[in-house]
Amino acid sequence: MIKNPDTPVYTISTAAKLLGISIPTLRMYEKEGLIVPFKKESKQRLYSLTDIDRIKCIRESINRDKISIAGIKRILSLIPCWDLIKCTAEDRTNCMAFREHTKPCWDYNHTTGICGTKQCRDCEVYLQFAECSKIKSHFISITLNRNS
Amino acid sequence: MIKNPDTPVYTISTAAKLLGISIPTLRMYEKEGLIVPFKKESKQRLYSLTDIDRIKCIRESINRDKISIAGIKRILSLIPCWDLIKCTAEDRTNCMAFREHTKPCWDYNHTTGICGTKQCRDCEVYLQFAECSKIKSHFISITLNRNS
DNA sequence: GATAGTTGATAGCTATAACTATCAAGTTTA
């Protein structure tokens, strides 16, 4: 029996039911680069429990906090991925996710560096920031744990 | 002849003309906590050249980038003010701007710590992030200059 | 002291972001 919350198990229809939203909405979030569901070879999407929680968080930002999707994308683009996965200086200068601030790193097509070697869905950057509030607390720990 | 771009010189009507927007819009941005114009004793507002540029930047985020005002507020709330002005640990735990992530630090009523001693408008945190793109580049310099 | 600007506040407009319904074609499952 699978208990790992990161294992993709829910089809798009069950995910939509669990969240109380429509299927096209889930596809839109994906097209906007907010989520990266698992995809079978047949292109069928599967969502994990963490995915469901991530989408709940996105919906709270949109509905309760009135943050637009473009706003969420910019916020996610601020995650210091280069620091988490320890990019080389060369990796960084070649990386659009490092230079821009329009969308999350996992919405770029990475070919070089560490990002070229793994699926963004399985990357610690994606996994670590499923919850929205983690972003600020990450910056707090970065600044406070720094030895200046 | 005054050349300092931070000196408040423009009335609200000239600021509105320079930006091509209405006066109520400028007052709304202020009410939302996006800007902190100088106020004379008579409550009359005065805007500096830096203020004008700051508002231009806000308008680009809203109109071109489709980021909502609530989204801009959350982004500005991520600025590590505690790190810039070197808050004490006690200051931080008492500070809502440190604990929350809903609006910029300069939109809180600070009474204790360093923030209780000066006007937010004159604070380096406010002055340093007049330009939107400065936020990500600040995080970049924090992470890259860290001696781990 | 009269004209032009300011203040805060309320009410109304409008463009559009977020979402859903529906489609034909393909895939899964029993």
Place this chain on the structure above:
DNA sequence: TAAACTTGATAGTTATAGCTATCAACTATC
């Protein structure tokens, strides 16, 4: 092999965010 899903895509709906007009009262400026 049929029923129930899925896929991507387009077109339509709706709530509301962002903005403006306008108000009476107050303040600046000449």
